[in-house]
Amino acid sequence: MAVIVELSLPPESFPLGTMLTAGTDLHIEFERIVPVGADVVPIFWAWDGDLDAFEERVGDDTNVQQLVAIDQVEDRRLYLLNWDIPAGAFLEGLTTTEGIIRNAHGYGDEDWEFELLFPSQDQLTKFHNVSRENEIEYTLGKMHSLSEAGASELANIVTDKQREAIVLAFQRGYFMTPRKVTLSELATELDITQQSLSNRIRNGIEAIVEHMLFGASEH
Template identity: 40%
Template structure:
């Protein structure tokens, strides 16, 4: 039985944490992860200030084999990187257990993940892997099966955070013409950064549109 799992982990528990923790206003959103024999290739959005400095820090990181800027939208940057994965690290556990990364983003000193595991045994294997390799601080927020998802199809597979952001944005008139509220105002009401809210609204809107129109996610070149 396929399981969907949402959890959070301290940002310093992951390899990139050493880079992100040096920047106060940087947030990252993984949009696609491709496992390879020697590591993995993530595609991710970066938002915040000092983006040039942050890009240099990524390029100089010994574990990043290559980094390519693919696009810039509203000053947010989309990158493709090749990451050297070492056994015993968080991302190696993802590859070993065949977990699919549905959503991943950083905010307020934590990584937030939404994974899909082939079955309960794989989920248990991943959790035990983290414990054995001293990957601590994991907080599981939600676990549900595809059967449960089917009974809540109206949620469009949104995370609780995405649903909360979209509902508030709709209620406050963010999607009205002209807009009746700004992202900054909504972020203040939710008590999160504007970048984090932008990622939730963007990601949630994409899921709703794709599901409503019965489309598949676009492939990144």
Template identity: 30%
Template sequence: MAVIVELTIPADAFELGQILRVEEPTQVTVETMVPLGGKPTPFVRIHNGTRDTFERTVREHPSVHDIQLVNSHDDELLYALDWEPADDSVLQTILNLGGVLLNATGTADRWSLELRFPTHEALLAFQEYYIEQEIQVSIKHIYNPTRPDAGPWFGLTPPQRETLSYAVESGYYSLPREVSTQELAKRFDISDQAVTERLRRGIATLVQNTLLVNAEKD
């Protein structure tokens, strides 16, 4: 059965932390890891960063082929990173074990990762790797996902995941509500009805693939 682990790792021990070097209070988020040409291509979002300094620093790293600005919004910049992970790197080891990087957020000092492994044995193999490499990894949570066929994000599509995450982080579900449906629609360049439907379908998918799984087994 698949297993999900949430952990933190020093920025200088994680290759994306080495490549995407930032200074406080800049925060870096890996949005997705898309397999293009047989290698993982991250889409990277930075918050409160300095564009010229960031791009120059990233391009200087020997494993980086290119970094391209995809989109910008207020103080956020979204990049596509073309790079080649080393065979013995943390991320390549995760991928070799059949793992998936679900989420990654980093600062100048540490990165928080959410990883999905196909089996507990694969997770144990990863733990043996970072212990042998003397990497100071701190495990926060380990838990089983839900349906085996739910995919890396509990069955959510990338737009559903992005919209739901942004809605929660922006206070859409807070009392009182801190962001309106209209503001969400503007953020994702869709209609009010479309954003409402995307949230509704996303929540229904999450519930179906999490809360209702044990009930179905019973």
């Protein structure tokens, strides 16, 4: 059965994060990262800092093949990064265990916070062993199984804010064709940015779909 875990990781154990935030006050938030073979091509948001200087610094890193700014919403800029994973890095454990980063956030020199999804408990155990072999230290937080969470426990799958956003979008006709309301109008009603609302709806729906697919696969 699929397993979701939360963990925190010091910057020195996450070379990619260290490269992105070193010596800055930037906030970095990854979109979902799905390793494919030996390749990990992350997409992430960056904000609260000199993004032009950030692009120049990261682009000069020897591990970086390409950094592309693909979108901007207000003061947040969305990037795609092609890079080489250093041997023994944290992401190596994910590529060998088919793990998925559902969410990750880092700020300056503080610890990185992750929410990870593994196909099974065995893969999570393997990830733990690979991390220990590579001397990757992390602090494990909450852990639960998707297939163990029934429909009555959906609150454990989505956050209160995600549920609020999805319910409001449904009630106002956002999912209808044609749509009865715009994302901007919904964001104004909730008094949040359009990007924040988009993230809540997308992440909440993805979590629900994962719950349904992984749970059903075990029956």
